[in-house]
Amino acid sequence: MTFRSLAIALLLVAGAAQAADAPSVKASDGWLRVLPGSLPAGGYVSFENLSDRAVSIVGASSPDYAEAMVHRSSTDGGMGRMEMVDSVPLPPKGKLAFSPGGYHVMLMDAKHPVKPGDKIVVTFKLSDGENLPVTLLARPANATGATD
């Protein structure tokens, strides 16, 4: 094997390894709003689809909560309402933020008390079969974002 073909082979292997390891979606600025007692909490994350194909968020779970559901709030026509969402599309190379008043992950029945400053992991299930674990920072009830 010539040096050149060896180099090409190595590059191919490296490329394949990168394709398998690199997640298609990047998550950042995760936080959740802690409410008193056992009230459900809203979780927020910014997503970026790094791939050039459409990917959707199709589910969520957390080891710290009995249930995690993707919801969307709207205030259309002056009525505030929430709806469960089966799939949140992330366009190729596109960004989408779960943020207050829009998409959020509703975290119900905490398995242990969660207080501001704690870090909670929420794993988002993607349509390409990948699981995307995201760390969310617990913030006080009247926080305006991941940081003030």
Add this chain to the structure above:
Amino acid sequence: MKPSFSRRVLWALLILIALVGVSACQRQPQPEWRLTDVSGHLPDLDFRLTDDNGKAVTGADFKGKVTLMYFGYTHCPDVCPLTLTQLHVVLDRLGPPADNVRILFVSVDPKRDTPEIMHAYVNAFDKRAVGLVGSDADVEALAKRYRSAFTREPDRGNGAYDVSHSSAIYFFDAEGKARLLATPSASQDDMVHDLHLLTSLGAQP
């Protein structure tokens, strides 16, 4: 001749009335509100409910305070906290006049929202917030009075349910008169601006 004379008198009278009307308006300059002015279009603050300390309260108990009334419920993890947080930020920005402002958070979920839960909830957002609960009939009557609406959505199968509700914030002056209406998407600058005006109105009886 006769009809034309009386017509002239009529015109003069009409012009006089118009002028008097205009000058009357000019004598009472209205504040330049940025939010929606609802003065005279919605009834005064009036209710009989229980506050988050378990005490029976009426609208009259808030005389002397500018009040911001908002309908919601504690199991609402997104829009209600967003609105209450926004009001908290607005009151902090308002500064000392905010001492004369109270947020009235009225529960549209009397089944789950007890005064204790409401107490912990509203205080997690702002010390100037008061949680109000009442019977289904009392809360319905209050919502109807302000043409607000709420609907309990179907159970999700695990006993959990959501409540869709009007997202408007009602501003009352220190005399309990309905003055302004805001949506949760209203700019904080506009709310701070109008609250400065509203709290200074309250200072002059």
